[in-house]
Amino acid sequence: MSLLVVGTVAFDAIETPFGKTDKIVGGAATYIGLAASNFISDINLVSVVGDDFPEKDIQHLQSRGIRTDGLQVKDGEKSFFWSGKYHLDMNTRDTLATELNVLADFDPIIPDSYQDSNFLMLGNLTPQVQMSVLDRMNSRPKLVVMDTMNFWMDNAKEDLDKVIRKVDILTINDEEARQLADEYSLVKAANKILTMGPSYLVIKKGEHGALLFHENQVFFAPALPLEEVFDPTGAGDTFAGGFIGYLAKTRDISFDNMKRAIIYGSAMASFCVEKFGTERLQALSSEDIEERVQEFIDLVQFDIVLA
Amino acid sequence: MSLLVVGTVAFDAIETPFGKTDKIVGGAATYIGLAASNFISDINLVSVVGDDFPEKDIQHLQSRGIRTDGLQVKDGEKSFFWSGKYHLDMNTRDTLATELNVLADFDPIIPDSYQDSNFLMLGNLTPQVQMSVLDRMNSRPKLVVMDTMNFWMDNAKEDLDKVIRKVDILTINDEEARQLADEYSLVKAANKILTMGPSYLVIKKGEHGALLFHENQVFFAPALPLEEVFDPTGAGDTFAGGFIGYLAKTRDISFDNMKRAIIYGSAMASFCVEKFGTERLQALSSEDIEERVQEFIDLVQFDIVLA
Numbered sequence: 001m002s003l004l005v006v007g008t009v010a011f012d013a014i015e016t017p018f019g020k021t022d023k024i025v026g027g028a029a030t031y032i033g034l035a036a037s038n039f040i041s042d043i044n045l046v047s048v049v050g051d052d053f054p055e056k057d058i059q060h061l062q063s064r065g066i067r068t069d070g071l072q073v074k075d076g077e078k079s080f081f082w083s084g085k086y087h088l089d090m091n092t093r094d095t096l097a098t099e100l101n102v103l104a105d106f107d108p109i110i111p112d113s114y115q116d117s118n119f120l121m122l123g124n125l126t127p128q129v130q131m132s133v134l135d136r137m138n139s140r141p142k143l144v145v146m147d148t149m150n151f152w153m154d155n156a157k158e159d160l161d162k163v164i165r166k167v168d169i170l171t172i173n174d175e176e177a178r179q180l181a182d183e184y185s186l187v188k189a190a191n192k193i194l195t196m197g198p199s200y201l202v203i204k205k206g207e208h209g210a211l212l213f214h215e216n217q218v219f220f221a222p223a224l225p226l227e228e229v230f231d232p233t234g235a236g237d238t239f240a241g242g243f244i245g246y247l248a249k250t251r252d253i254s255f256d257n258m259k260r261a262i263i264y265g266s267a268m269a270s271f272c273v274e275k276f277g278t279e280r281l282q283a284l285s286s287e288d289i290e291e292r293v294q295e296f297i298d299l300v301q302f303d304i305v306l307a
Numbered sequence: 308m309s310l311l312v313v314g315t316v317a318f319d320a321i322e323t324p325f326g327k328t329d330k331i332v333g334g335a336a337t338y339i340g341l342a343a344s345n346f347i348s349d350i351n352l353v354s355v356v357g358d359d360f361p362e363k364d365i366q367h368l369q370s371r372g373i374r375t376d377g378l379q380v381k382d383g384e385k386s387f388f389w390s391g392k393y394h395l396d397m398n399t400r401d402t403l404a405t406e407l408n409v410l411a412d413f414d415p416i417i418p419d420s421y422q423d424s425n426f427l428m429l430g431n432l433t434p435q436v437q438m439s440v441l442d443r444m445n446s447r448p449k450l451v452v453m454d455t456m457n458f459w460m461d462n463a464k465e466d467l468d469k470v471i472r473k474v475d476i477l478t479i480n481d482e483e484a485r486q487l488a489d490e491y492s493l494v495k496a497a498n499k500i501l502t503m504g505p506s507y508l509v510i511k512k513g514e515h516g517a518l519l520f521h522e523n524q525v526f527f528a529p530a531l532p533l534e535e536v537f538d539p540t541g542a543g544d545t546f547a548g549g550f551i552g553y554l555a556k557t558r559d560i561s562f563d564n565m566k567r568a569i570i571y572g573s574a575m576a577s578f579c580v581e582k583f584g585t586e587r588l589q590a591l592s593s594e595d596i597e598e599r600v601q602e603f604i605d606l607v608q609f610d611i612v613l614a
Contacts, residue, residue, distance in 0.1 A: 187534040208515040220529040220606050227494040259609040290613050299527050302566040306597050
């Protein structure tokens with residue numbers, strides 16, 4: 001099953017209490033694509049960079065099974081750049097710089113070769129761009145997963161609502177769920193959001209795990225307690241990539257399989273934070289992943305026999 | 308197996324965004340005892356109240372299998388009183404009043420009839436009082452569980468450290484674990500705390516669940532996502548009472564059984580928050596509890612077959 005990913009491909013400059021980087025490759029679609037490439041080798045990337053984006057990094061994505069026919073390279077322009085500094089809690093962060101550059105007037109192209117993509121991941125972007133991608137698919141993919149953030153709830157609510165109405169799965173964090181539904185209880189928020197379009201809602205709670213809601217069912221997946229979080233950048237996108245990559249690999253979008261996909265997504269995210277940027281995602285074996293999933297199983301396993 | 312519980316028996320006046328109470332019966336030992344009484348009928352209470360504490364409420368505790376030979380009633384004095392107001396998040400709260408009253412010079416009495424208690428629950432109290440109870444046991448109970456709070460870390464650290472050194476299990480929340488160990492990572496904090504005396508550490512994370520650490524093992528139990536939290540007062544103590552009550556009932560203090568005890572404790576806490584004060588704990592059947600435990604099982608259950 002093939003996966004179309006639209007999102008940012010960018011440069012990040014990251015500072016933590018323990019180290020800092022200059023410009024390294026980042027962006028939601030990069031993390032999503034790299035994570036998913038551990039599960040499937042049929043990934044169609046839709047994005048835009050400037051001519052400052054190294055050819056070798058584009059080739060690297062290709063070497064991971066990520067097609068770049070839909071990756072526009074704008075001559076004379078610069079790639080999207082984000083710079084952030086994490087606090088000691090390695091969770092909250094200050095944005096030091098956001099230079100939209102080519103992202104400012106990104107108009108997504110869907111190459112013909114991408115038109116039969118079965119799964120669509122709408123990475124966090126301007127809702128208008130996410131909607132364009134949906135509109136430009138000739139037939140609706142089997143599964144559409146959407147990520148967004150509170151910035152769009154504050155600044156593009158109408159556009160956002162229109163896209164949300166058209167997707168199968170929405171992935172957001174707990175604060176965003178509360179803001180979107182205007183409810184404090186995550187259960188009430190989920191019930192509301194499940195009337196807005198999506199039939200599945202994933203609420204990402206960072207170090208506290210993730211919740212999956214569908215109809216009147218709920219599943220909770222933990223996050224692995226880690227001795228060290230080195231760089232949390234891209235963890236949420238990595239989760240999404242692992243999640244949708246696993247679904248595309250197993251070709252099963254039942255609730256039961258979504259639970260497994262959440263566990264695999266969480267496992268991928270736990271790798272992402274171990275090193276700066278995408279480094280840890282570059283060299284994972286399937287054995288690494290299976291070992292990590294076993295840790296998740298061990299973390300939550302208990303047996304209670306009820307009368 | 309019998310359980311000795313030392314802690315406060317008190318009056319609470321609680322305000323939430325949805326309602327308020329006048330003085331109702333509360334206190335850590337009340338919640339612990341009532342929760343544990345769903346599992347065992349051999350509970351020995353050590354505490355102190357004033358003569359403003361109604362005889363009928365003492366009889367009610369007795370009717371639940373809680374012996375009150377160790378509950379001192381001080382003539383001419385008033386019971387401990389706490390008043391708090393919860394914010395909209397139903398988690399953070401302002402303390403409006405804390406009147407120590409009889410608690411100010413509480414000197415715990417251990418009746419002879421209590422001396423063979425197998426399990427000891429040191430509810431959150433002045434470390435000095437917790438230590439007195441330990442010292443006044445003729446033989447060391449089979450299992451000693453201790454709760455505390457950041458207030459004692461700030462105001463009685465030396466006394467606190469002395470008690471911690473002597474217990475088997477410490478239960479605290481995540482902020483307290485970080486403060487006690489002076490570490491941000493909960494894994495690092497747990498590793499440190501497990502050198503301070505306890506061989507098991509329970510980190511309570513409220514709506515985010517609970518972690519159990521022992522040697523190099525870790526278990527994570529979720530909290531049930533709730534549509535409504537009516538009154539969170541006493542939830543942590545209820546968790547502790549369910550936890551130690553289940554251990555005392557099953558007479559098994561292995562890591563595997565502790566995991567089950569965490570689930571039962573979490574189930575009890577999920578009942579506590581449904582109504583004001585101890586009301587929900589007063590009329591639980593074992594069927595209610597088993598049904599709730601089944602919800603926990605369903606919440607986290609997934610099956611992944613690894614190669």
